[in-house]
Every structure is written in C-alpha cells, then in structure tokens.
Amino acid sequence: MKLPIYLDYSATTPVDPRVAQKMIPYLTEIFGNPASRSHAFGWKAEEAVEEARGHVAALINADPKEIVWTSGATEGNNLAIKGAAHFYKTKGRHLITQKTEHKAVLDTCRELERQGFEVTYLDVEPNGIVSLEKFKAAIRPDTILASIMMVNNEIGVIHPVWEIGELCRAKGIIFHCDAVQAGGRLEIDMASFKCDLLTLTAHKMYGPKGIGALYVRRKPRVRMEAQIHGGGHERGFRSGTLATHQIVGFGEAARLAKLEMATDNERVRALRDMLWKGIQEIEEVYVNGDLERRIPHNLNVSFNFVEGESLIMAVKDIAVSSGSACTSASLEPSYVLRALGRSDELAHSSIRITLGRFTTEAEVSYAADLIKRKVAKLRELSPLWEMYKEGVDLNSVQWAAH
Amino acid sequence: MAYSDKVIDHYENPRNVGSFEKGDEAVGTGMVGAPACGDVMKLQIKVGADGRIEDARFKTYGCGSAIASSSLVTEWVKGKTLDEAATIRNTQIAQELSLPPVKIHCSILAEDAIKAAIDDYRKKHGTGAAEEKKVA
Numbered sequence: 001m002k003l004p005i006y007l008d009y010s011a012t013t014p015v016d017p018r019v020a021q022k023m024i025p026y027l028t029e030i031f032g033n034p035a036s037r038s039h040a041f042g043w044k045a046e047e048a049v050e051e052a053r054g055h056v057a058a059l060i061n062a063d064p065k066e067i068v069w070t071s072g073a074t075e076g077n078n079l080a081i082k083g084a085a086h087f088y089k090t091k092g093r094h095l096i097t098q099k100t101e102h103k104a105v106l107d108t109c110r111e112l113e114r115q116g117f118e119v120t121y122l123d124v125e126p127n128g129i130v131s132l133e134k135f136k137a138a139i140r141p142d143t144i145l146a147s148i149m150m151v152n153n154e155i156g157v158i159h160p161v162w163e164i165g166e167l168c169r170a171k172g173i174i175f176h177c178d179a180v181q182a183g184g185r186l187e188i189d190m191a192s193f194k195c196d197l198l199t200l201t202a203h204k205m206y207g208p209k210g211i212g213a214l215y216v217r218r219k220p221r222v223r224m225e226a227q228i229h230g231g232g233h234e235r236g237f238r239s240g241t242l243a244t245h246q247i248v249g250f251g252e253a254a255r256l257a258k259l260e261m262a263t264d265n266e267r268v269r270a271l272r273d274m275l276w277k278g279i280q281e282i283e284e285v286y287v288n289g290d291l292e293r294r295i296p297h298n299l300n301v302s303f304n305f306v307e308g309e310s311l312i313m314a315v316k317d318i319a320v321s322s323g324s325a326c327t328s329a330s331l332e333p334s335y336v337l338r339a340l341g342r343s344d345e346l347a348h349s350s351i352r353i354t355l356g357r358f359t360t361e362a363e364v365s366y367a368a369d370l371i372k373r374k375v376a377k378l379r380e381l382s383p384l385w386e387m388y389k390e391g392v393d394l395n396s397v398q399w400a401a402h
Numbered sequence: 403m404a405y406s407d408k409v410i411d412h413y414e415n416p417r418n419v420g421s422f423e424k425g426d427e428a429v430g431t432g433m434v435g436a437p438a439c440g441d442v443m444k445l446q447i448k449v450g451a452d453g454r455i456e457d458a459r460f461k462t463y464g465c466g467s468a469i470a471s472s473s474l475v476t477e478w479v480k481g482k483t484l485d486e487a488a489t490i491r492n493t494q495i496a497q498e499l500s501l502p503p504v505k506i507h508c509s510i511l512a513e514d515a516i517k518a519a520i521d522d523y524r525k526k527h528g529t530g531a532a533e534e535k536k537v538a
Contacts, residue, residue: 307440309465313405313413345437381419381469383444383461384437399436 003317005363009204009297009356010153010181011321015249016206016357022252023208026245034242035233045244052251056213059183059254060198062190065218068234069247072212073180074104076199077147079214079238080176081108083224084145084197085117088174092142096173098122098130100154100336105147105178128157128289128340135164145174150188151181154321154336154352155289156298158186165194174222180204180212184257185265185295190215196222202246206357207253211246214238260357268355269296271364275353278368282375284388288337288350300352302337305385306378308348314374318367321352405466406500412470417477420459422446430523434514441468441508445515447479447487449523455479455487460515467505471495471512484520 006014015023026048034049036042050064057064070076085095097109099121109119120138124130130148146168150161161177168175176197179188184205190198201212216222216237230239276299279285284304303311312322333347342350353367379385387394405413421444422429428448435441441464450456458476462469474495479487495501495509 305463307464307468309440310413310469313466345440348440381416381461382463383433383442384463386421386444386461394437399438399442400434 001362001366005318005367007353007355007359007363007367008319008321009359010156010352010354012203012209013206013356014358015203015208016253016256018256019207019249019252023245023249026248030244032244034244035231045242048251049242049244049247052247052254055251055255055258056200059258060179060188060190060200060215062215063218066190066215068214068216068237069242070212070214070238071210072203073102073178073199073201075238076201076212076214077102077104077176077178078108079224079227080197080199081105081145081147082112082227083237084174084176084222085112086225087223088144089117092140092144093117094140094143095119096122096135096138096143096146096148098124098148098159099339100124100128100152101147101149102153102178102180105149109147124339126341127293128152128155128336129293130159130164132160132163132167136167139167139171139173143171143173145176147176147178149178149181151179151186151295152289152336153181154334155300155340156181156294156354157289158182158293158295161195162193168196169194181295184254184261185297187261190217197224202250202253205253205257208246208249211243211250213250264357265296268357268359271355271359271361272296272299274361275299275355275364275368278365279371282372285375286342286346288340288342297355298352299354300350302342302346302350303375304346304349305382305388306349306375307382308333308350310378311349311351311374314378315351315367315370317370318353321354322350408474408499409466409470409501412473412499413466416460416469416473418457418459418473419461421461422448422457422459427526430519430521430526432515432518432520432522434518435464435511437463440464441511443468443472443511443515445472445475445512445519447516447519447523449484453483455482455484464508464511465505467499467501467508468511470499471501471508472515474498475512475516479516484523487516488520490516 030044032041032045034046053064053067057067113119122134148159148161148164165175174196177195178199180201183200196217198215203209228239233239286302288300333344337347424431430447433444435443444461446459447455448457458479460472460476462472492509492513495512
C-alpha cells in the first residue's frame with residue numbers, strides 16, 4: 001500500500017486514466033480553435049466540444065443547448081447568481097441562500113449586498129440540512145433568486161432542493177443549485193427537477209481541473225447578464241476561447257459517471273460503512289451532519305478531548321481534510337460545523353474523510369486502525385480526557401483564557 | 403505546516419507523560435490554558451528533600467508545538483531547584499524548538515505552566531511569599 005493514502009475525494013479527484021487518454025490528442029493533434037469556422041482544424045475541435053456537451057447534458061438529462069462551459073464551479077456560481085440577479089433586478093432585490101453554502105456562493109452574495117441587494121442567509125438544522133419551512137418563511141414578494149446547494153462539501157448532507165425548486169417555481173423565483181459535490185454521485189434529472197441554473201465541475205468527477213459547466217434552463221427560459229465579455233462564445237453567456245482538451249475530458253468523465261455511478265456508489269457506501277464501523281468503537285466520537293440524508297462518499301467526524309491540529313499531524317499517513325484552518329495564526333474552526341451548533345473544540349477536532357472510485361478496502365481498514373491508535377495516543381496525552389475520565393464537568397472549570 | 407525536527411521528535415516520543423497524585427505533599431501541579439483556545443497544559447513537579455525537582459510529568463491538549471514545549475520543559479526542570487526552574491524563559495523554549503512566530507504562544511504557556519506548578523508547591527508548604535521575594 002502506498003502512503004499517504006488519498007481520502008480527500010471531495011477536495012478533488014484524480015483524473016481517470018481513461019479520461020486522460022481521451023484528452024491527449026486534443027493537445028497536440030486536434031488543437032484547432034473550436035470557433036474557427038474556416039478550416040478542418042476548427043471543425044474537428046468544434047465537433048469534439050459538441051460531443052462532450054452532449055455527454056454532460058446526458059448526465060443530468062438536459063438538452064445540450066442548456067450547457068454553458070465555464071472555468072469551474074466558482075465561475076459557474078458567480079455567473080449564475082450575479083448574472084440572474086443583475087438581469088432580474090428590476091423585479092426585486094431580495095435573494096435567499098443558506099449559511100453552509102460554499103464560499104463561491106456566500107462571497108458572491110456578499111458582493112451583491114454591496115451592490116444594493118438584500119440577502120437572507122438561512123440557518124441549517126443541527127443535522128446540517130436546511131429546513132423547508134424556514135425557506136418558505138423567508139420568501140418575500142420581492143425575492144428574485146434563491147441559491148441552495150444539493151450536497152454540502154464538508155459534511156455531505158443532501159438538502160431538499162427538489163422541494164425548494166417546486167416552491168420557487170410556484171412563486172416565480174429563479175432557483176440556482178450548486179451541484180458540484182453531487183455531480184456524478186447523485187442522480188440529477190433536469191426534466192423533473194425544477195431548477196433553473198445548476199453548477200457542475202469536472203474535477204470532482206474524475207475529470208480535469210479548470211473546466212466546469214453551468215446548466216441554464218431554456219423552458220421556461222432563464223435570462224442572465226454575462227459577467228465576462230468578448231467574442232460572444234457560449235451564446236454570449238461566457239466569452240473566451242473554449243479549452244477543447246479540458247472539455248473533452250469533462251465529457252468523457254461525465255459519460256463514465258453516468259455508466260458507473262450506481263456500481264461506484266454501492267461500492268463506496270460499503271467502504272464508508274466499514275470505516276464508520278471501525279471509528280465508531282472510539283469513545284466520544286460524533287458524526288457531523290445527518291448520516292442518512294448524505295452521499296455515500298463522506299464521513300465527517302469529531303473526536304472530543306483531542307486537539308485538531310495535533311490530530312491532523314498524527315494521521316499524516318492519510319490525506320484527509322480538517323475542520324480547522326490551523327495553519328493560520330487565528331485558530332478558526334469550520335464555519336459549516338459552527339453552523340451545526342458544534343462547540344469550537346468539537347469543530348476543531350473534526351476530520352472529513354471522503355472516499356472515491358480508487359479507494360480500496362485495505363486503505364479503509366488501514367485508515368480506521370490508524371485513527372483509532374492515534375486518537376488513543378493523543379488522549380493519553382490529554383489532560384481534558386483525564387478530567388473527563390475522572391468525572392469532572394469541563395464546563396464547570398474556570399479556565400484562564402489566554 | 404513545517405515543524406522542526408525537535409518538535410516532531412518530542413511530539414512522536416513525548417517525554418514524561420503522565421500524572422502524579424495531586425494531593426502528594428511533594429507534588430506541585432500547574433494547569434494553564436483553556437479548551438476554547440485550543441491549548442491546555444498540565445505540568446507537575448515532584449520536589450525532593452534537598453529542594454530539587456527530582457521528577458516531572460505533563461499532559462497537554464494542544465497542537466504539536468504545545469505538546470513539544472511541555473515535553474521539553476519536563477526534561478529541563480529535572481535536577482533544578484525551584485528558583486532555578488523559575489528562571490526558564492519562553493524565549494529559550496522557542497529557540498530550542500525553532501518555533502515559528504505563530505507558535506510562540508505555546509512556549510509562553512509552557513513557561514506559565516512551570517510557574518503555576520512552582521506556585522502550587524510553595525502554597526502547599528506555606529513558603530510562597532518568602533520564596534517569591536528571593537526570585538524577584
């Protein structure tokens with residue numbers, strides 16, 4: 001087994017070798033500009049781009065004309081939210097989102113607030129999921145746009161976006177859904193899902209980094225103001241020369257995802273359950289977020305009485321992500337875990353383990369064993385664990401803050 | 403985060419981990435820090451009949467640098483008198499472990515932990531005031 005073991009598939013996935021193979025000729029041989037209409041180099045590149053558009057559309061059961069290529073999810077979210085808000089601003093100036101969205105959504109909303117829009121940031125329930133009732137209550141006559149993610153990137157929970165889509169459609173509110181963590185992992189059917197704008201990216205589904213797609217509904221038609229101006233590519237929504245090799249990679253990744261999603265998910269779920277079974281034996285361990293309404297790839301757990309940075313240092317043989325941004329001087333716990341109502345200590349001592357297509361059973365059992373051993377070792381060192389074991393209520397202790 | 407080899411050594415093989423009986427007359431206990439800040443250090447010293455620290459123990463909840471700082475000072479205080487131990491400065495700890503600026507607070511906490519343990523021992527023996535004067 002090669003160390004460290006990669007268990008951070010929600011951060012990014014390796015490019016599937018089949019995808020990489022498919023991309024290579026588009027760098028050296030079929031290198032034409034897909035916008036070149038006057039020669040075969042351009043025509044061939046355009047053909048490849050359109051074939052890929054078909055694969056991405058098929059993955060979410062959409063029309064290829066509804067797919068707009070972007071540089072990735074951050075751009076997709078910016079284009080969807082700013083583009084729609086700017087276009088519909090005469091109808092109203094109120095937006096709804098929620099607090100555990102990705103920064104690409106939250107920061108875009110902050111920017112719109114600076115431009116004079118009003119944004120409601122909904123709290124999530126303790127299980128990490130946004131409440132339909134609270135969403136309904138936040139709707140105002142001047143609400144023009146709502147943005148709720150399908151799957152949360154840190155805790156993997158699935159929001160009730162299908163029901164929210166119905167509500168928005170009935171009220172004439174444009175609904176944007178960031179489906180980056182869901183793409184290739186959950187069934188998405190745009191024929192039945194009442195969502196107007198949907199963000200996808202290739203590098204979370206075994207495609208290359210630097211290429212994404214924004215689904216823009218045609219029936220009923222959704223309008224947006226472009227955010228990048230130029231040659232009028234992508235029906236004017238997003239100018240800029242298309243990155244043919246990246247697009248081909250995304251297309252192939254989407255095609256494979258559609259074919260293999262069901263079997264991949266089943267395998268990964270078994271591995272995740274095995275991992276949780278192993279970790280569950282540890283005392284004072286907490287799963288962050290709902291374990292049922294969750295994609296099968298994600299396990300996010302907190303270990304009480306263990307400090308986050310030392311935990312990450314202890315498990316350096318597995319590449320996982322931490323709930324704590326510890327490299328900076330200010331110890332800032334994850335805003336997602338704080339939104340669940342977790343204490344600072346528990347938010348700090350969390351790790352996110354995300355599995356994927358190339359994760360093996362041997363790797364999972366190594367990871368579970370490593371975590372068990374290291375948490376035990378750190379607790380052996382922890383005065384808080386000692387006090388807990390002696391029955392001291394840590395909340396009653398007068399700590400000297402420093 | 404790049405840790406120095408010395409930090410990694412103390413983190414991987416911490417010295418003198420454990421606890422002495424708190425009520426023991428020969429033991430001084432110092433507990434500093436707070437869970438919400440991400441560091442809690444407990445340092446204990448055992449003082450011999452000759453007034454020298456004959457043994458020390460620690461437990462630390464905190465990052466690698468905090469664990470290394472407290473592990474290091476358990477080694478340093480051994481064999482010292484209380485007055486000598488009280489002269490250990492955080493700058494010496496930071497220098498020995500090559501702590502980066504963002505981790506200086508770990509060395510400060512370790513210095514505070516020594517002082518707290520000495521204070522606790524002196525309180526038990528009712529010599530606090532007199533000894534303090536000598537230190538100053």
